[in-house]
Amino acid sequence: MPRSDTDKPGAPRAAWRATLALGVAAAAAGLARPAAAAAADGGPELTSLQRAVGLTSTSFVTVSQKAEATWPRGTKALSLVFASEASGGAVAKYACSVGGQPAPGAFRGARAGAADPFSVSVPLPSGSSDGTVECTVTRVGPAARRPFPAKVPQTGRHRFLFEGESTRAVTAHPLRGAETTTVSLPAGKVESFSSDVKPAAQSGRTVTYGPYSGAPSAEELASRIRVHYEHNEPFLMVRSAVREVEVSHWGNVAVEENVDLVHAGAELEGFFSRLEHTQREPAAATQSIRARLPPNAGQLYYRDAMGNVSTSIVLRRRDSTDLDLKFRFPLYGGWHIEWYHGYNAPLASFVSRDEVSGRYALDFDVGLPFKDMVAEQLTLHVVLPAGATDAVVEAPVAGAYGVASVTTNKTRLTWLDVPWSPRPLVIIELRNHVAEFKRGSLRVTYALRPGHLAEKPLAVAAAFLGLYVVAFLVGRISASMGAPSGRKRKQL
Numbered sequence: 207m208p209r210s211d212t213d214k215p216g217a218p219r220a221a222w223r224a225t226l227a228l229g230v231a232a233a234a235a236g237l238a239r240p241a242a243a244a245a246a247d248g249g250p251e252l253t254s255l256q257r258a259v260g261l262t263s264t265s266f267v268t269v270s271q272k273a274e275a276t277w278p279r280g281t282k283a284l285s286l287v288f289a290s291e292a293s294g295g296a297v298a299k300y301a302c303s304v305g306g307q308p309a310p311g312a313f314r315g316a317r318a319g320a321a322d323p324f325s326v327s328v329p330l331p332s333g334s335s336d337g338t339v340e341c342t343v344t345r346v347g348p349a350a351r352r353p354f355p356a357k358v359p360q361t362g363r364h365r366f367l368f369e370g371e372s373t374r375a376v377t378a379h380p381l382r383g384a385e386t387t388t389v390s391l392p393a394g395k396v397e398s399f400s401s402d403v404k405p406a407a408q409s410g411r412t413v414t415y416g417p418y419s420g421a422p423s424a425e426e427l428a429s430r431i432r433v434h435y436e437h438n439e440p441f442l443m444v445r446s447a448v449r450e451v452e453v454s455h456w457g458n459v460a461v462e463e464n465v466d467l468v469h470a471g472a473e474l475e476g477f478f479s480r481l482e483h484t485q486r487e488p489a490a491a492t493q494s495i496r497a498r499l500p501p502n503a504g505q506l507y508y509r510d511a512m513g514n515v516s517t518s519i520v521l522r523r524r525d526s527t528d529l530d531l532k533f534r535f536p537l538y539g540g541w542h543i544e545w546y547h548g549y550n551a552p553l554a555s556f557v558s559r560d561e562v563s564g565r566y567a568l569d570f571d572v573g574l575p576f577k578d579m580v581a582e583q584l585t586l587h588v589v590l591p592a593g594a595t596d597a598v599v600e601a602p603v604a605g606a607y608g609v610a611s612v613t614t615n616k617t618r619l620t621w622l623d624v625p626w627s628p629r630p631l632v633i634i635e636l637r638n639h640v641a642e643f644k645r646g647s648l649r650v651t652y653a654l655r656p657g658h659l660a661e662k663p664l665a666v667a668a669a670f671l672g673l674y675v676v677a678f679l680v681g682r683i684s685a686s687m688g689a690p691s692g693r694k695r696k697q698l
Contacts, residue, residue, distance in 0.1 A: 250277035250284050254383040255375055259431065261368055262392045264441045265580045266640055267295060267350040269371060270342035279335050285325040285378040286341045289371045295350025296638045298580065302328045302341040311341060323376055346580045346638045353472035354434060360482055364472050364490045365397060365436050373403040373415055373429040374422035386416040387431065394436030402429040440492040441471040444581040445542065447574055452589040459556050462548035463574065473540035483536060493536040497575040499527040503549040510545035565651050572602060572647035573639055581639045588632040592623050593655040597630050600649040610635040622662050
């Protein structure tokens, strides 16, 4: 039977909870004032609130809030409150809807800090006075969950500790109905779950908190949802990656990806035994990874400095080219591997031309080609052809959540480029990016200078002509110190 406790595991939990309680209580008090004012002024009210926490993925944690609400006509927005990044994990993406239709959301308040929550403000339709508002936040990083214990033997069970949202929801609007929170878990044993605020119960792979009613107390807001559970799957994460897309209007797009992959699960305790691994391969270790490339990718290659990536299998499918990379040594917790792979694809697959404006557009996947993989740091290098001007990054937008920076004023010289016409280089830095197979995530538009395709042939022709002239002049110069051949030497 799983334990329902409030004091294990973790000895420093009391001090952590005391600090967290002060921060959450202060933040809740700040949000309670506008909620009370909204109730007094006839603002939005929540008739029910359902929260769902998903822990089934090995790469990220999802937290969603679904609220049924009423609001006076003319109300512009409704806010849903989530835990801070420091206590719940970095936010990789979020999506909102009103009445089942997608709606844009905007962050309000703190996005980081010891305990300060942030809210997502969702615009409301002007022609209605009630409906269902839902927001889903995807969290990544060690703050979302961590391996507990931090080290396990080679064949040991992997268990994780989740400490995220508060047991009772912090709301920016008064709650008049019931509040329920469910936590979905993967297959495996549930070691324990918090039950500071009752009712809290487990049924199969789901832990349910609530239903609750009435305004929560400060102690209830300080209490965190805490689940200690078993999850024996590889927890792979891209620590850093550099993806370079080089566009050539001679008909080719070259893509190269440098990847630093780490196993973020519990570290291996003791020494690695090949014999023990062969006899009983742990489910939490992995010896391969699949990269999903475009269907027309060709001339594939891969390299790594240590030779650990020694085997590959390429599977051609109708909508993709799957590259399976096999590792000579398996990846256990705390281990990592670095390699790079690349391919070429036809220009027409990713570049189109607007007949009206004459501008070209590059549409490409922004994420890495690994399914459900989180990249803590992802750098995109887009190398445009020589002669390209006025480069504009339309997506991802600079300043958007997860986009650290967008730089468009860099240049680069490659083979046969001339110094007076370098290639424009666009650099995009992203943080905590969740890979998705969605076309059109990266869009860069640019114009081409007339006659740009003739620059390289002319440069090569001029170089050969110059070399010929130099060789001709050198051949006309005699460096001999002897007498001319037509003059006879004087006989002594």
